Each structure stands twice: as structure tokens, then as C-alpha cells.
Amino acid sequence: MFAEGMIVDFLLVVTMIIAVYYTVERAKTKTWKIRRLPGLEAIDEAVGRATETDRMVLYLPGFGGLGDPQTLASLGVLSDVARTTARYDANLVVAVEYADLVPVYEEVVRNSYVAEGKADAFTPEHIRWFSDHYYGYAVAVIGMIYKERPASVIMLGNFAFDALMYAEAGAQVGAIQIGGTASSTQIPFFVAACDYALIGEEIFAAAAYLTQEPNRVASIVVEDWGKFLVTGLVLLGAILATFGTADWLDKLLSY
Amino acid sequence: MKNTLPYIITVVTAVIVLICTFFGVAPELAQELDQWSVVSGAVVCAFGLVNLTSVHMKTIKRKGEDWDLSIVLLVITYGYLILGLVKGPTNEIYSWIFNATAVPLGATFYALLAFYIVSAAYRAFRAKSRDAVILLIPAMIVLFGRAPLGEYLFPFFGEWTGWIMDIPAVAAMRAVLLGATLGALISAIRVLLGFDRPYATGGE
Numbered sequence: 001m002f003a004e005g006m007i008v009d010f011l012l013v014v015t016m017i018i019a020v021y022y023t024v025e026r027a028k029t030k031t032w033k034i035r036r037l038p039g040l041e042a043i044d045e046a047v048g049r050a051t052e053t054d055r056m057v058l059y060l061p062g063f064g065g066l067g068d069p070q071t072l073a074s075l076g077v078l079s080d081v082a083r084t085t086a087r088y089d090a091n092l093v094v095a096v097e098y099a100d101l102v103p104v105y106e107e108v109v110r111n112s113y114v115a116e117g118k119a120d121a122f123t124p125e126h127i128r129w130f131s132d133h134y135y136g137y138a139v140a141v142i143g144m145i146y147k148e149r150p151a152s153v154i155m156l157g158n159f160a161f162d163a164l165m166y167a168e169a170g171a172q173v174g175a176i177q178i179g180g181t182a183s184s185t186q187i188p189f190f191v192a193a194c195d196y197a198l199i200g201e202e203i204f205a206a207a208a209y210l211t212q213e214p215n216r217v218a219s220i221v222v223e224d225w226g227k228f229l230v231t232g233l234v235l236l237g238a239i240l241a242t243f244g245t246a247d248w249l250d251k252l253l254s255y
Numbered sequence: 256m257k258n259t260l261p262y263i264i265t266v267v268t269a270v271i272v273l274i275c276t277f278f279g280v281a282p283e284l285a286q287e288l289d290q291w292s293v294v295s296g297a298v299v300c301a302f303g304l305v306n307l308t309s310v311h312m313k314t315i316k317r318k319g320e321d322w323d324l325s326i327v328l329l330v331i332t333y334g335y336l337i338l339g340l341v342k343g344p345t346n347e348i349y350s351w352i353f354n355a356t357a358v359p360l361g362a363t364f365y366a367l368l369a370f371y372i373v374s375a376a377y378r379a380f381r382a383k384s385r386d387a388v389i390l391l392i393p394a395m396i397v398l399f400g401r402a403p404l405g406e407y408l409f410p411f412f413g414e415w416t417g418w419i420m421d422i423p424a425v426a427a428m429r430a431v432l433l434g435a436t437l438g439a440l441i442s443a444i445r446v447l448l449g450f451d452r453p454y455a456t457g458g459e
Contacts, residue, residue, distance in 0.1 A: 001278065002277060002278060002279070003276065003277060003278060003279030004279070006276070006277045006278075006279070009277065010277045013273070013277075013440075013444075016440060016441070016444055017444050017447070017448070020441060020444045020445065020448060020450075021448060024448075024450060065296070067292075069438065069439035069440075069442035069443055070439070072442050072446065072451060073438070073442060076451075096303075098296075098303070099299060099300040099301070099302050099303020099304065099306075100295075100296050100299035100300065100302060100303070102302045102303050102305075102306045103299075103302050124306060124309055124310075125309075125310055125313065127306060128306070128310060129302075129303040129306045129307055130307070132300065132303065133357060134361075135357070135360060135361035135364050135365070136357070138364065139360070139364055161365070161368055164368065164371050164372060164375055165367070165368065165371050167375070168371040168374055168375050169371075171375075171378065172374075182431070182434075182435030182438065182439070184428050184431045184432055184435070187431065189375060191379070192375045192376070192378065192379035193375045193378065193379070199431065200430075200431040200432075200434045200435045200438070201431075201434035201435050201437065201438035203438070204435075204438030204439070204441065204442055205438070215450060216450075219441050219444075219445055219450070220441075222441055223434075223437050223438055223441050226437040226440075226441075227433070227434060227437060230433050230437070
């Protein structure tokens with residue numbers, strides 16, 4: 001009935017779906033807290049600096065498409081950033097890598113401006129598309145950073161080698177920088193070059209943290225349950241492997 | 256409708272792909288859906304072109320900063336687009352323009368990474384705080400351990416480098432990877448259940 005090696009994967013996904021649904025329902029009567037994330041608290045400071053210096057806030061959502069969970073997480077944060085820039089009358093520019101995402105980002109930013117009662121302040125120029133070509137996009141963004149000297153650069157999403165280039169260019173023009181990615185090879189670059197860094201799964205908690213919507217916070221709880229489960233399995237595996245009896249666990253997980 | 260239809264398409268597509276993956280049935284159906292995704296992505300590329308034209312046309316009309324470069328950009332973009340439409344993507348001139356400009360420019364850009372790494376390393380490794388010192392010490396060991404001259408001068412650094420790369424670095428990477436994977440899974444489930452609808456932000 002099942003494809004080879006898919007039984008455990010299927011059970012895991014079904015369990016997670018039930019857990020997310022259960023916690024979201026439970027969030028109607030129960031609240032959870034998310035630990036402090038300084039990188040996200042700095043968004044107000046970043047936008048405030050842009051307002052004071054009359055320079056823009058540059059938002060980079062990375063190169064993932066809508067199928068990339070990091071992009072989805074980034075959209076949630078962008079919504080909050082756009083509301084803040086609308087509130088402070090700061091100039092926001094979102095540099096989008098893929099043309100098919102332009103209408104999505106326009107809608108997110110427009111809705112945030114509408115929510116703040118600043119619908120007239122929204123213009124399509126808030127969203128800039130340069131090229132679907134990876135290098136073309138990166139060169140254009142770096143050129144824009146040097147030329148227009150943003151007061152703040154917020155980079156959240158899926159990044160590759162270009163992460164360091166944006167972060168370094170931003171640091172060289174003196175921008176306040178917030179960087180976050182789940183791409184493990186790029187995290188060190190953000191840590192090195194940004195004022196604030198969101199590491200790994202923190203970007204998935206970002207939207208929940210900023211909005212404090214019970215429904216979103218509930219999903220973070222399931223993520224933590226998953227981490228407890230994985231940590232437990234790692235510890236069990238380490239103990240069993242030490243005593244040379246881990247074969248049955250290995251076999252069980254391979255079903 | 257603006258919200259509901261995309262949600263129905265998302266759920267139906269996701270359920271089909273999940274069934275194909277878990278139960279190993281009709282793999283060609285999942286591949287077909289994947290193809291549709293690629294084709295629809297190519298079609299909506301026009302949105303980007305509209306955005307690019309709009310931004311640069313305004314700069315040209317206002318005679319804003321570097322408005323002449325906006326003209327160059329639009330001429331090249333539409334010129335290349337027309338060439339591709341008329342001659343086809345396999346045309347020799349069309350391919351030559353791409354290979355003679357975009358490819359070397361990409362390689363040059365990638366090469367710049369080395370200078371950015373040096374600049375970032377200088378900033379990160381300045382021993383101004385306890386954290387920076389903690390970062391600096393293993394970084395110097397790995398740097399010397401990996402470089403032939405460093406390993407010649409300090410032979411034991413090679414072994415230390417191996418330990419740093421294989422034990423603490425791998426442990427940290429795996430921890431990040433596990434957390435990120437779980438976060439990605441939960442995000443995907445939220446979209447599947449309709450709690451997040453990034454594709455229909457405009458409302459009904």
C-alpha cells in the first residue's frame with residue numbers, strides 16, 4: 001500500500017497535521033509566550049532610523065519562490081515591516097527576485113498600508129523587480145545599496161552566496177541590518193555582517209512573534225514538540241548505539 | 256472567490272502530490288503538476304516586466320537620477336525580448352549575446368565574493384568582545400589548519416581543524432537544520448490547512 005520507506009514519513013506528517021490543527025483550536029482558550037527575539041524588536045529602530053535620515057528601508061526576501069517555506073515566513077514579517085513603515089511615513093523598497101512574486105508582494109505591502117489608513121501612500125514603486133537571473137538580481141541590489149544608501153536593510157528568507165554581499169554592502173553604507181535565514185551555510189555571514197541575526201527556525205517564528213496572533217503562536221508550540229521528539233530520538237539513538245543495540249531503531253525508522 | 260479558488264487549487268494539488276509520494280501511485284501525475292507550476296511561473300514573468308517598465312518609465316518622465324541609464328535598460332530589455340521572440344531562443348546571435356555578457360558578468364560577480372569575505376572576516380574577527388574572541392580562536396585554527404603553510408608551521412592545527420569541523424561545527428549545523436526543517440514543515444502544513452494564504456492576500 002505504501003511506497004517503500006514512506007510509512008514513518010506518512011505517520012509523522014499526519015501526526016503534525018493533527019497537532020497543528022489541535023493547537024490552533026486550543027489557542028482560542030490558551031495563550032503561549034515566545035522567547036524574546038532581539039532581531040525582530042529592532043525593526044522599529046530600523047524604520048525609525050530611515051524616517052529620521054529620510055532614507056529608505058530596503059527589504060530583501062531572498063530567492064525562494066512561493067513554494068519555499070522561508071519565503072512564506074518572510075511574507076509574514078514583510079507585512080509587519082510595511083505596517084511600521086506606513087505608520088512612520090518611511091520609504092520602503094522590496095527587491096523581488098522572481099517576477100511571478102511581484103503581485104504577491106504588492107498585495108502584502110498594499111494591505112499593510114491600507115490597514116494603517118495610508119492607502120494613498122502606497123505606490124507600485126515600493127516593489128522593484130530587476131531580473132529573474134540570479135546574478136542580475138544580485139548585482140542590481142548591491143548597486144542599489146551603494147547608490148541609494150538605505151538607512152536599514154532587512155534580509156529575511158532563503159539566501160545563497162549573495163547573502164554576504166548584500167550584508168557587507170549594507171554594512172559599508174552604514175545601514176542598520178537585520179538578517180535571517182534557515183540556509184545553514186549562510187547564517188555565519190549574517191552573524192558576521194549584520195547588527196541582528198535570526199538563526200534557523202527563528203525566521204519561522206518571526207511572524208508569530210511580531211503579530212502575537214494566537215493561531216500563529218500555536219504552530220510554534222508544535223514546532224517545539226517536534227524538537228523534543230527529535231532530541232529524544234537522537235539521545236535514544238546515541239545511548240543504543242553506545243551499547244551496540246541501535247539496529248532495531250534504525251530499522252524501525254526506515255519503514 | 257479571490258481567496259477560495261487559490262485555496263482549493265492548493266489543497267487539491269498538495270493532496271495529489273502527497274498521495275503520489277506516500278503511496279507511490281501515479282508518479283507521472285505529480286510530475287505533470289510540477290510541469291504546470293514551471294509553465295505558470297514562466298507566464299507570470301510578464302508581471303515583472305510591467306513592474307520594471309513602470310518604475311523606469313516614471314524615472315525617465317521625471318528625468319530623475321540616472322534617467323539615461325533607465326532608457327538603456329529598457330532598450331536592452333525589450334530589444335533582447337523582441338530578438339528572442341522573432342529568432343527563437345536557440346538562435347545563434349541570441350545565445351551569443353547571453354553567453355558573451357551574462358555568463359562572464361556572473362563569473363566576475365561571483366569572484367567579488369572573495370573580497371567581501373575578507374571585509375566581513377575583518378569586521379567579525381576584531382576581538383572587541385568575548386563572543387568575537389570565541390569566534391576568532393577556532394577561525395584562526397581552521398584557517399591555519401586548512402592552509403598548507405599554516406599546517407607546516409603548526410602541524411597540530413590540522414588535527415584540531417578536523418575535530419572542530421567534524422564535531423562542534425557538524426553538531427551546530429545539524430541542530431540548525433533540524434529546527435529549520437521542522438519550521439518549514441509546519442509552515443507548509445499551515446498553508447495546506449488554510450491558516451496561511453499568502454497567494455490570496457487581497458481578500459475575497
